[in-house]
Amino acid sequence: MSPILIKTIQFFLSLSLLIVLHELGHFIPAKLFKTRVEKFYLFFDVKFSLFKKKIGETVYGIGWLPLGGYVKISGMIDESMDTEAMKEEPKPWEFRSKPAWQRLIIMLGGVTVNFILAVIIYIGMAFSYGEEFIPADSLKDGLWVTEKTIGDKLGIQTGDIIVAIDGTKVEKFSSLPIEIINGNTMTIIRNGNTFDQKIPVDFISTLLDDEDKIRFLSLRRPFVVGKIPKESANKDSGLMPEDEIVAIAGEPITYFDQVKPVLEQFKSQNIELTVVRNENERLQIPVIISDSATIGILPGLISFEAMQEKGLLKVEKVEYSFLESIPAGIDKGVATLSGYVKQMKKIFNPETGAYKGVGGFAAIGGLFPNDWNWPAFWSATAFISIILAFMNILPIPALDGGHVMFLLYEMVTGRKPSDKFLEYAQMIGFFLLIALLLFANGNDLYKWLFK
Structure with a gap:
């Protein structure tokens, strides 16, 4: 089976799982609060469905356009833009008839499930596989800067030991590149001297301009x-x-x-x-x-264990009991979300040039390995679940975060935005999302054609 096909299967399996569980996060509290759910769909059913079946008051189906999924809740202005129903008198089973706190829980359900799912995956991985890593401060003679031009831009050189980013100790060597990308200042030990080095604000842009050099750091190997x-x-x-x-x-x-x-x-x-x-x-x-x-x-490879025997580095192996894996999984989920938030801050700052790295479906598919590997699959799925949670909670109309923003406004002021306002906001948000989708996938296409 070709690597592209394997990646594609993993991508759609992961995406389908995440979409269904995200929508369940809305569906379950809606049902608990006796709110009618008219549709529950995996993917979008523009014009027609690949499959649909009505059970009770809800039509369950699979659409043909794999850009997400949705639940259509009665009495709510959403991506269906069913404004005709909103002109009628509110019914007791409609979303708009429910107290604001119930509507808030319904709208927060999807992102909550996404984050909890990521944590559950990380707990399962910690329990099943444990963890093996190289402590960043265990490198006897520092790290290897494999791309000198990148190192010069960053202000580091072979033999340096990077002990902290933004004042926080770097625990694992494997996390060092992404922490540098997300950070602002490094603490470096060079020839026995410790000093702070600022990370250039456009460092991400430098990496993206030549992605062949993006792996600019490595272990020093015999x-x-x-x-x-x-x-x-x-x-x-x-x-x-x-x-x-x-x-x-x-x-x-x-x-x-x-x-x-x-x-x-x-x-x-x-x-x-x-x-x-x-x-x-x-x-x-x-x-x-x-x-x-x-x-x-x-050159050949030498194992980490052999390098440890030579005293060149240390390899830490951690096995978790089930109870120990719970805080480990929570910590991993929080750390992953925190790291992603830092990346988004960089993207929204034009000076960093990080927007060049925004990717669409091809970039997400690239998170999966070329062969079937369950740890890698679950790790990528957990990360994508974190991304979905964060992106959906952004205060953009048409996203869950947009609805939450208007609900919080209503709860604080006691005034509900008009249906007409919500309709226009939904349309604006929809066009913003389409623009973002085109930009992200356009970036993927540009890289494929010209890089």
Whole structure:
């Protein structure tokens, strides 16, 4: 099965689950407060439905346009724009006849379910899989800045240890890139000195201008021999896969990032490499250095556990009992939501250029792996659920947050906005959402065509 097809299946499975549960968040309290629900739909049924069946007073169905879903609640101005029904006298079972506090609970139900779902997924993942990570402050000799131009822009260099972002300690190395993107100031240890470094306001724009360099940070790894191509001048040198190169022409090296500057000194020369084989056998291997300062081999991988044994970093493994997984899952949900809010702040600030990274369905689909991987699937689903919760609570008419905004206004002032006002607000919000949808998916199309 092709990777694109696997991604597509995961995307629609995740999206369908999230939409149905979001709409249930509105449906259940509406039913509890004896409010009539006329329709419950997965996807939109513009002109026709793929499936529909009426059970009781509600038509359940699947639309053909996969841009979301909806519940049509009687007596409410929503995306159906059924204004004719609003001209009639309010009925006891209609949304508009219910107390403001009940209407507020109905409108908050969807985003509440989305956030709770994300937390439940994170709890399940913590309990089922535990957690393994590399503490950011455990890197013996700092990190590797793989893209020097990006590092220069950011003000960091290979060997730096980034210990905090905006004054908050960085716990995990894996979270460091996104924390830098969301942050404003880094606390860095360099050559034993600690100092603060401002993150350029347009740093996100710099990354988005060349997305090939977006992975600008890496762990510093030993130079282990991987594959030796048949066309390599050193194919018969005696080098073997898994050999670790620890010195070049007598000059000691610990990490792969130290290799290139040393090789530059020996272009087109015959030298000896010092390698360690089978952990304890030390050999001298004669090799030819090309005129482009390369050995002609592909680097191999070394496990985190092997690097930990060498004292280069630490690997933390945490197993959670069921009770322990509950606070861990809640913390993960809150941290994910907080991080996403920080990203949105960057997007709404034109100086950052973060708006260039706004993506549509292709970007969301890209969150899923190329092969079927349940931990990755659930992690992506939980993250998308957080996104849906946040986006839906924004105070934009046509979104849940728009309805909540008008309900809070009513509860504070005691005055309900007129149906005509709500109708116009719904139309404006709808056009704003269409514009945002076109912009986001236009960004995806532009990247696909030109990057």
